[in-house]
Amino acid sequence: MNSKRKDFLISISIVFTFTLIIILYLHYVLISIFGLNQENFILIIIPLLIFGLGIFLSFTSSILSPLFKSDENLQKNIKETLHELNIPVSTIKMNIQLLERKIDDEKSLKRLNRIKEASNNLLKLYENMEYNIKKEIDKIEKQEVYLDDIIKKSISKFDDIKKDINITVDIENILVLTDINGFEKTLDNLISNAIKYNREQNALIEIKYKDSILSIYNTGEKIDTKNLFIIFDKYFQENSSKDGFGLGLNIVKEFCDKNKITIKIDTISNGNIFKLNLENILV
Incomplete structure (x- = not known):
């Protein structure tokens, strides 16, 4: 003590x-x-x-x-x-x-x-x-930032490691009021995971915005249903063979909870979709 x-x-x-x-x-x-x-x-x-x-x-x-x-x-x-x-x-x-x-x-x-x-x-x-x-x-002071700008900035950080993964962005000119540094870290972690857990061939990441929902879809093996309840826990890794310490999604959840951003995961046959409801930070 x-x-x-x-x-x-x-x-x-x-x-x-x-x-x-x-x-x-x-x-x-x-x-x-x-x-x-x-x-x-x-x-x-x-x-x-x-x-x-x-x-x-x-x-x-x-x-x-x-x-x-x-x-x-x-x-x-x-x-x-x-x-x-x-x-x-x-x-x-x-x-x-x-x-x-x-x-x-x-x-x-x-x-x-x-x-x-x-x-x-x-x-x-x-x-x-x-x-x-x-x-x-x-x-921490909240600032106004355009959603497409901060997403493009985040994507540019992974130019050296995304290899042949095709990343598409379909974002309107949306203005949000948020902790820019924290929001950027959240996007960094989600995009990093989308790259890390993607498939080897014809890999795709789609980032879209519609009706206050920001969705990040990646091809690859879908998350096991039983892990959806613990995936945001600190140190949890669904695939322990991947690099990292299992902190990324915990950081994402912590930021979302603090800023009243609802986050959910949809699993489909050929991938996963992370959905962030930005309603409470829209300008």
Whole structure:
């Protein structure tokens, strides 16, 4: 148990015990004066409960304020550190772009490309860390984004691994209000799974939008019916021979639940369809 949690539990216990002693004492005094019967029971108990709640909240607020202040300072320091981290990463990217224009030696360009890939990985780690921290402290701002733009951006990430899989997109010019980073991660995981669990020949992924429903269909072996109830569980993998840790669909479900997006799976003879009801995030 860390020290902050220990201090919190000790503080709450002290306040609760102190409040309980006061209420029990006042109860004893009031009973001694007025007695206890059916007529005055409510008149004694309700004021005591309200008074006890007031004392508890008052003392809790004053005792725990240093802990809350500590959390506020920690959040402030994290934000400032994240901002400072972004500066050197951006500087590296900018200088790489400048060097790419001036260097024409093949060996040097390969080295520069490795630096570029490393800086992109560092930037991705930074963005993930920033997003996870903001998610934990519930400070994520929702933004408007066109559905087709964010889907195309997600698909482009898999150009190197989709091989011969044909990906078609039929999306209207739909505007959604959402946590863009989280929504993008959700789409990334769904498209990644659609690629990973597709068939080897004549593989197809169809992404469509109609009547508030975003559907992602992939050819391949349909999901076993008995697994439909546990497929979103953390670490679950229907096919353990595939790469991964079984976290992707759990991340998808967590985001959908938090943003009131209903998700369901239809299994058909030649594949699976993931359907997301975006009604609650449409602009």
